[in-house]
Amino acid sequence: xxxxxxxxxxxxxxxxxxxxxxxxxxxxxxxxxxxxxxxxxxxxxxxxxxxxxxxxxxxxxxxxxxxxxxxxxxxxxxxxxxxxxxxxxxxxxxxxxxxxxxxxxxxxxxxxxxxxxxxxxxxxxxxxxxxxxxxxxxxxxxxxxxxxxxxxxxxxxxxxxxxxxxxxxxxxxxxxxxxxxxxxxxxxxxxxxxxxxxxxxxxxxxxxxxxxxxxxxxxxxxxxxxxxxxxxxxxxxxxxxxxxxxxxxxxxxxxxxxxxxxxxxxxxxxxxxxxxxxxxxxxxxxxxxxxxxxxxxxxxxxxxxxxxxxxxxxxxxxxxxxxxxxxxxxxxxxxxxxxxxxxxxxxxxxxxxxxxxxxxxxxxxxxxxxxxxxxxxxxxxxxxxxxxxxxxxxxxxxxxxxxxxxxxxxxxxxxxxxxxxxxxxxxxxxxxxxxxxxxxxxxxxxxxxxxxxxxxxxxxxxxxxxxxxxxxxxxxxxxxxxxxxxxxxxxxxxxxxxxxxxxxxxxxxxxxxxxxxxxxxxxxxxxxxxxxxxxxxxxxxxxxxxxxxxxxxxxx
Amino acid sequence: xxxxxxxxxxxxxxxxxxxxxxxxxxxxxxxxxxxxxxxxxxxxxxxxxxxxxxxxxxxxxxxxxxxxxxxxxxxxxxxxxxxxxxxxxxxxxxxxxxxxxxxxxxxxxxxxxxxxxxxxxxxxxxxxxxxxxxxxxxxxxxxxxxxxxxxxxx
Numbered sequence: 001x002x003x004x005x006x007x008x009x010x011x012x013x014x015x016x017x018x019x020x021x022x023x024x025x026x027x028x029x030x031x032x033x034x035x036x037x038x039x040x041x042x043x044x045x046x047x048x049x050x051x052x053x054x055x056x057x058x059x060x061x062x063x064x065x066x067x068x069x070x071x072x073x074x075x076x077x078x079x080x081x082x083x084x085x086x087x088x089x090x091x092x093x094x095x096x097x098x099x100x101x102x103x104x105x106x107x108x109x110x111x112x113x114x115x116x117x118x119x120x121x122x123x124x125x126x127x128x129x130x131x132x133x134x135x136x137x138x139x140x141x142x143x144x145x146x147x148x149x150x151x152x153x154x155x156x157x158x159x160x161x162x163x164x165x166x167x168x169x170x171x172x173x174x175x176x177x178x179x180x181x182x183x184x185x186x187x188x189x190x191x192x193x194x195x196x197x198x199x200x201x202x203x204x205x206x207x208x209x210x211x212x213x214x215x216x217x218x219x220x221x222x223x224x225x226x227x228x229x230x231x232x233x234x235x236x237x238x239x240x241x242x243x244x245x246x247x248x249x250x251x252x253x254x255x256x257x258x259x260x261x262x263x264x265x266x267x268x269x270x271x272x273x274x275x276x277x278x279x280x281x282x283x284x285x286x287x288x289x290x291x292x293x294x295x296x297x298x299x300x301x302x303x304x305x306x307x308x309x310x311x312x313x314x315x316x317x318x319x320x321x322x323x324x325x326x327x328x329x330x331x332x333x334x335x336x337x338x339x340x341x342x343x344x345x346x347x348x349x350x351x352x353x354x355x356x357x358x359x360x361x362x363x364x365x366x367x368x369x370x371x372x373x374x375x376x377x378x379x380x381x382x383x384x385x386x387x388x389x390x391x392x393x394x395x396x397x398x399x400x401x402x403x404x405x406x407x408x409x410x411x412x413x414x415x416x417x418x419x420x421x422x423x424x425x426x427x428x429x430x431x432x433x434x435x436x437x438x439x440x441x442x443x444x445x446x447x448x449x450x451x452x453x454x455x456x457x458x459x460x461x462x463x464x465x466x467x468x469x470x471x472x473x474x475x476x477x478x479x480x481x482x483x484x485x486x487x488x489x490x491x492x493x494x495x496x497x498x499x500x501x502x503x504x505x506x507x508x509x510x511x512x513x514x515x516x517x518x519x520x521x522x523x524x525x526x527x528x529x530x531x532x533x534x535x536x537x538x539x540x541x542x543x544x545x546x547x548x549x550x551x552x553x554x555x556x
Numbered sequence: 557x558x559x560x561x562x563x564x565x566x567x568x569x570x571x572x573x574x575x576x577x578x579x580x581x582x583x584x585x586x587x588x589x590x591x592x593x594x595x596x597x598x599x600x601x602x603x604x605x606x607x608x609x610x611x612x613x614x615x616x617x618x619x620x621x622x623x624x625x626x627x628x629x630x631x632x633x634x635x636x637x638x639x640x641x642x643x644x645x646x647x648x649x650x651x652x653x654x655x656x657x658x659x660x661x662x663x664x665x666x667x668x669x670x671x672x673x674x675x676x677x678x679x680x681x682x683x684x685x686x687x688x689x690x691x692x693x694x695x696x697x698x699x700x701x702x703x704x705x706x707x708x709x710x
Contacts, residue, residue: 046615047595047612047615047617047649047650047651048615048617048618049615052613052614052615053614053616054610054614113619115604115605115608115620115622116604116605181602189607189610271605271607272607274607274611275607275608275610275611275614275616277614373606376601376602376605376606377605379602379603380602380603380604380605383602383603384603384604384605388603394567396566396567396568397566397595397596397599397600397603398566398568398596398599398675399568400599400602400603401596401598401599401602401603402681403603404599404602404603405602407602408602
């Protein structure tokens with residue numbers, strides 16, 4: 001990737017301990033904990049009286065908070081600034097997937113109505129082996145995705161607390177683990193909605209402040225940044241807006257396809273649709289979720305433009321790689337600057353320290369909300385899907401709690417260790433987990449919901465093929481070079497056709513073919529499974545609150 | 557002395573160990589026994605996922621058949637044993653944090669004795685879980701009888 005090495009120059013972000021930003025972060029954490037605690041002690045009054053459900057707007061905010069991680073908050077602007085047009089692929093990829101979810105999957109998952117993503121795979125493909133593979137994949141996705149978040153937290157800690165990146169990763173990961181493992185209920189929908197409001201406010205206040213102070217924008221910076229973009233292209237770097245200058249057309253397409261399909265295969269995104277009140281709420285939650293996500297994504301490109309201009313010519317007299325003459329243009333900024341660009345933009349515009357701190361705190365909120373969701377999806381894969389369903393069917397709640405909390409602890413430690421020396425930029429790390437989700441989960445989810453003849457053998461063979469392709473691609477161009485010190489990919493040809501970031505373009509059609517072919521030559525699924533699938537996409541809407549399994553049972 | 561005895565149970569060996577003690581007391585005093593299963597929202601959070609906690613709060617317990625079975629099995633076990641001894645058993649399922657819910661139930665229904673098991677965990681497991689029995693002691697005002705699972709070892 002584009003990561004030039006700078007020996008003397010480290011980071012343009014003004015490091016050192018800052019009191020007000022540090023207090024902002026601490027205050028924000030306490031607020032989340034307080035809300036979590038408040039909603040936790042609030043008793044569940046009657047288990048059988050429905051009608052207290054939260055609506056689609058609040059649900060949409062929860063989708064947004066769960067979705068928008070450090071990768072969205074920091075990473076996308078970084079990729080657009082350093083890779084221009086290519087980076088816009090992340091914005092396209094990370095939003096379009098919601099249309100597929102909306103049309104093909106949200107309401108259908110609501111009808112299925114179980115607990116975890118491996119539950120769906122295990123029940124639909126009537127196989128514990130399939131459940132096991134799905135649970136394993138869930139754990140891997142959570143880990144890879146969380147590494148990017150750890151990296152983002154480390155960068156923000158450098159700025160706010162003035163500690164080293166390594167210390168920052170460790171401190172914030174420890175806080176996150178404690179937060180999730182001990183406070184619990186962190187992701188209760190109300191808390192998620194509040195986290196969304198905080199992170200989006202922090203992001204937008206930073207954007208508006210920079211736009212107003214520099215006279216670049218007023219009401220809608222999203223569409224007012226045109227002249228600045230033109231200036232950026234003319235004065236500094238033509239490549240910025242030139243399609244496929246940094247990466248090929250193929251790579252761009254592969255990336256976008258991976259991100260779109262990965263969105264539809266992410267366990268922590270899908271489980272939300274199991275529990276909404278009804279199908280209508282499932283659909284409208286998706287629409288609202290997409291809107292809330294776009295509020296941030298539209299801004300990332302604007303941040304990249306403002307940030308690029310300021311990086312080349314800062315208002316505040318900070319040394320950047322460009323002003324020091326270490327890089328010809330902002331597009332060659334070092335990885336750490338890129339990943340800190342959102343906060344850096346505000347700093348370079350000479351905004352007050354508390355404002356920069358607020359923007360950085362927003363990044364931490366984004367990373368925290370998503371990491372919490374990921375850790376929970378990992379712990380449920382271990383405690384519910386592996387331990388309880390496969391190993392000890394009569395496990396008590398307390399035992400599940402031990403397994404769940406131990407998993408959170410372990411995955412937190414592992415994430416912190418790998419994030420100390422991340423193999424790629426934040427956005428790239430997260431893109432890899434999307435490629436895995438797209439190759440392994442999207443085909444079994446999609447065919448599982450829509451094709452009743454998909455068999456257990458087909459599902460298992462498909463997931464294994466998906467694992468082989470997506471893991472293989474990442475090992476080939478990122479993991480093996482990183483840990484053996486070899487320059488470049490093991491097989492350059494392979495890396496060009498099946499890149500680790502975008503293995504789904506090749507992977508998903510292959511996995512679809514594997515599932516279909518294997519399903520055709522193996523024995524049809526049992527009748528009750530077929531009925532379950534029919535119920536999931538039947539044009540007759542089911543009665544409110546009836547899940548597919550009940551409906552299938554009623555048919556008898 | 558005791559008219560209403562509460563037995564919190566999660567269906568584990570630890571909890572069932574206390575059942576015989578409770579039923580024996582109930583038989584002697586002619587007391588009514590309430591078997592209470594608390595769906596621990598913290599356990600649901602890490603094992604089934606946070607969304608499922610929301611589902612419980614929304615009052616959609618009817619959509620969670622696996623949890624229902626688990627709860628009914630646990631309280632049903634107490635009811636069965638009680639029937640054998642001629643003790644009347646009321647079964648209940650609530651959700652929340654176990655010690656708080658035990659305290660609440662005790663107050664609301666005028667329980668005058670709580671009999672519960674304790675696993676006697678130590679070290680890391682204790683740090684990860686804490687002790688429901690210990691917390692219950694602190695949150696309820698009625699007498700609590702704690703039956704340790706290790707009683708026979710010593």
